[in-house]
Amino acid sequence: MTLAQAEKGERLIIRSIDDSQMRMKAIRFGVMEGAEVICAEKLPSGPVVIRRGRQELAVGRGLAQNITVERVGGARYRRRRGRWCGRLFSLSR
Amino acid sequence: MVRKVIQFVAIRTGILLGKSVKRMGFLEISKSIKVPPGAKKIVLAGNPNVGKSVFFNALTNRYVDVSNFPGTTVDISYSPLGNDILMDTPGIYGISSFNDEERVARDVIMQADAVINIVDALHLERDLFLTQHIIDLGIPMVIALNMMDEAKKNGVEIDVQVLERELGVQVVPAVAIEGKGIQEVKDAISRVRAGKKVPQIAALLEAVKVHFSSPGEALLYLEEDPLIEVPAPLPPKADKQEEIYRQRRLRVNEIVSKVVRETAKGASFSARLGQLSLQTIPGIPFLFLSLLAMYYFVGVFVAQTVVEFTEGVVMEQYYSPFMKNLVERFFSPGSLTGYILAGEYGILTMTVIYLLGLLLPLVAGFYFSLSFMEDSGYLPRIATLTDRLLVKLGLNGRAIIPIILGLGCVTMAAITTRLLGSRRERIIATALLGIAIPCSAQLGVIFGMVSPLGMDCLFLYLAVIIGVFIFLGMVLDRVLPGRSTDLLIDLPPLRLPRLKNVLKKTYHRTGHFLKEAAPLFALGALLISLLNISGLLVSIQDFLSPLISGWMKLPREAATAFIMGIVRRDFGAAGLYSLDMNTGQTLVSLVAITLFVPCIASVLVIFKERGLKDGLLIWFGSFFTAFLAGGILAAFVA
Numbered sequence: 001m002t003l004a005q006a007e008k009g010e011r012l013i014i015r016s017i018d019d020s021q022m023r024m025k026a027i028r029f030g031v032m033e034g035a036e037v038i039c040a041e042k043l044p045s046g047p048v049v050i051r052r053g054r055q056e057l058a059v060g061r062g063l064a065q066n067i068t069v070e071r072v073g074g075a076r077y078r079r080r081r082g083r084w085c086g087r088l089f090s091l092s093r
Numbered sequence: 094m095v096r097k098v099i100q101f102v103a104i105r106t107g108i109l110l111g112k113s114v115k116r117m118g119f120l121e122i123s124k125s126i127k128v129p130p131g132a133k134k135i136v137l138a139g140n141p142n143v144g145k146s147v148f149f150n151a152l153t154n155r156y157v158d159v160s161n162f163p164g165t166t167v168d169i170s171y172s173p174l175g176n177d178i179l180m181d182t183p184g185i186y187g188i189s190s191f192n193d194e195e196r197v198a199r200d201v202i203m204q205a206d207a208v209i210n211i212v213d214a215l216h217l218e219r220d221l222f223l224t225q226h227i228i229d230l231g232i233p234m235v236i237a238l239n240m241m242d243e244a245k246k247n248g249v250e251i252d253v254q255v256l257e258r259e260l261g262v263q264v265v266p267a268v269a270i271e272g273k274g275i276q277e278v279k280d281a282i283s284r285v286r287a288g289k290k291v292p293q294i295a296a297l298l299e300a301v302k303v304h305f306s307s308p309g310e311a312l313l314y315l316e317e318d319p320l321i322e323v324p325a326p327l328p329p330k331a332d333k334q335e336e337i338y339r340q341r342r343l344r345v346n347e348i349v350s351k352v353v354r355e356t357a358k359g360a361s362f363s364a365r366l367g368q369l370s371l372q373t374i375p376g377i378p379f380l381f382l383s384l385l386a387m388y389y390f391v392g393v394f395v396a397q398t399v400v401e402f403t404e405g406v407v408m409e410q411y412y413s414p415f416m417k418n419l420v421e422r423f424f425s426p427g428s429l430t431g432y433i434l435a436g437e438y439g440i441l442t443m444t445v446i447y448l449l450g451l452l453l454p455l456v457a458g459f460y461f462s463l464s465f466m467e468d469s470g471y472l473p474r475i476a477t478l479t480d481r482l483l484v485k486l487g488l489n490g491r492a493i494i495p496i497i498l499g500l501g502c503v504t505m506a507a508i509t510t511r512l513l514g515s516r517r518e519r520i521i522a523t524a525l526l527g528i529a530i531p532c533s534a535q536l537g538v539i540f541g542m543v544s545p546l547g548m549d550c551l552f553l554y555l556a557v558i559i560g561v562f563i564f565l566g567m568v569l570d571r572v573l574p575g576r577s578t579d580l581l582i583d584l585p586p587l588r589l590p591r592l593k594n595v596l597k598k599t600y601h602r603t604g605h606f607l608k609e610a611a612p613l614f615a616l617g618a619l620l621i622s623l624l625n626i627s628g629l630l631v632s633i634q635d636f637l638s639p640l641i642s643g644w645m646k647l648p649r650e651a652a653t654a655f656i657m658g659i660v661r662r663d664f665g666a667a668g669l670y671s672l673d674m675n676t677g678q679t680l681v682s683l684v685a686i687t688l689f690v691p692c693i694a695s696v697l698v699i700f701k702e703r704g705l706k707d708g709l710l711i712w713f714g715s716f717f718t719a720f721l722a723g724g725i726l727a728a729f730v731a
Binding site: 022030055 | 215222334345473584
């Protein structure tokens with residue numbers, strides 16, 4: 001699957017990045033083949049935000065389609081919980 | 094004398110010289126920065142937003158000079174530090190040549206006698222990649238481990254001794270904004286040393302280093318930096334970049350796992366806030382609110398209240414009469430020199446009034462907002478939120494910055510298109526700015542004229558302009574060859590900016606803008622004065638009138654407004670005020686003047702940034718778009 005198909009909250013392993021210049025740039029942020037990342041946010045038909053440790057990266061949808069990933073698990077249950085009030089609640093906690 | 098002035102302006106603006114000089118090898122620092130004999134070049138380096146400028150200011154305090162690097166558009170601050178010289182560099186994530194900032198930083202770092210590497214303690218994994226990169230170049234360095242307080246607050250513990258041992262250079266913990274660690278860093282400069290290279294990279298270097306004058310150059314050859322001249326016996330492409338980057342990343346991850354201990358549980362408040370800022374529901378409304386706040390600050394408070402005072406009172410009441418009197422003492426107002434200096438478009442009157450009375454407060458206001466957003470870490474989030482829309486126009490989220498700035502001042506925004514990833518994107522963004530984005534000075538006049546016509550007209554006006562903006566972007570995306578770059582942007586944590594830092598940035602950027610725009614403005618005023626005196630202005634007016642009255646069904650005199658619009662679009666818009674037009678005609682004229690050519694200063698900046706050919710295309714394109722859209726609209730409403 002590609003990063004563009006990942007869903008919020010999923011843990012992923014990067015398998016390949018199909019753009020050599022972007023591959024170099026991503027390595028500098030700690031994202032390369034074999035690295036485990038979390039899909040932290042996915043904007044509707046927009047960029048995918050991935051997180052690795054404290055590093056957050058926004059990846060444009062076009063580039064995300066050129067990144068192959070493998071799902072290793074993730075908090076799928078969180079998908080339904082993302083309503084606005086719920087978020088405010090978790091913010092105040 | 095006039096010839097000398099023109100020559101000076103031309104050289105200053107780089108118009109006649111053609112900016113696209115291909116560079117081979119490094120730019121000598123000493124050519125742009127005065128390095129006294131015997132002084133060591135000490136260079137500050139680090140990722141963006143890690144506090145480099147705070148260190149620079151704390152280490153030096155005074156005598157800061159700013160130098161522009163020829164052939165690029167990046168400025169380097171430098172200042173004496175004891176007998177040596179301290180240089181600041183743009184924030185980068187590694188040493189390479191992905192963009193102008195990186196090229197300049199690379200050139201400066203490569204020629205450094207010592208590097209002070211500022212590292213954000215909270216983001217060691219990201220920052221140490223640059224650190225290890227500088228170490229691999231073999232440049233003696235010391236590390237200032239900044240923001241130790243924030244790391245502690247976030248439950249990140251760093252074993253400084255182990256970090257020193259692993260990297261082989263001294264590491265000084267610091268909290269620069271509180272002044273902690275500054276003196277220790279200063280003392281450590283004398284103890285800089287070359288650190289431990291990544292063993293695999295050192296082995297690769299061993300094989301080729303005899304061919305190069307320094308290990309640094311050998312490394313850049315292996316990393317396929319395009320500016321390195323390859324010595325004859327070596328293959329032109331080393332094909333080692335990926336391997337080296339990978340080894341360096343693995344080594345950095347290894348170091349981080351040895352020195353960082355996380356004791357935090359759960360995400361911090363700032364991390365949650367950052368997450369919310371990207372979600373559609375609180376994110377998009379919040380984006381609108383912050384843009385609205387910015388609009389009220391710049392568009393209402395600065396553009397009206399402040400400018401009322403600076404232009405209306407200081408300039409018109411005091412400066413202008415004073416200057417006119419002064420010039421009249423030496424030249425009669427009817428003479429050529431008198432007219433050029435203090436006439437309708439006088440270099441000493443109009444140029445100065447608009448530059449200092451109108452533009453200076455507006456630009457400062459905009460740069461203040463921009464610096465505030467930049468330091469807060471919100472800017473990359475805006476880019477992320479707007480990316481999906483801008484992709485359709487052949488841009489990516491980064492382009493939102495020049496677009497927002499363009500609503501303030503197109504001249505200033507045209508300069509910031511430099512931050513875009515490819516030439517294609519820079520052309521699209523510049524064309525959109527030049528054609529479909531009205532600047533704040535113009536917006537004021539336009540809203541003043543369109544509001545009395547009623548809400549429906551306001552919406553129709555906005556719909557046409559936004560429609561043209563989107564259409565133009567999509568067309569350019571289709572027509573221009575090549576591919577635009579995708580968004581890949583670091584999202585730093587949100588934090589409250591330091592006012593002092595924001596003000597300092599505002600001050601430097603505004604000063605830089607004035608330096609860049611002032612000669613162009615003067616040149617523009619001179620051109621228009623000459624056109625006016627020679628009678629060419631009237632000829633153009635006659636030439637344009639069939640288009641104005643025939644095609645767009647406007648009164649014949651509206652041509653004058655468009656001629657004025659060549660100088661400044663808001664002049665043009667203001668020129669429409671006095672005309673007797675019905676509602677339809679007013680709407681047509683406003684749409685046309687909005688899409689019309691940007692002010693002469695913007696045009697000259699566009700020529701300088703994009704070159705004569707693209708510049709002319711954009712300039713004539715805006716004539717075409719303005720009259721085409723005006724004529725089509727006229728067929729419906731006039």
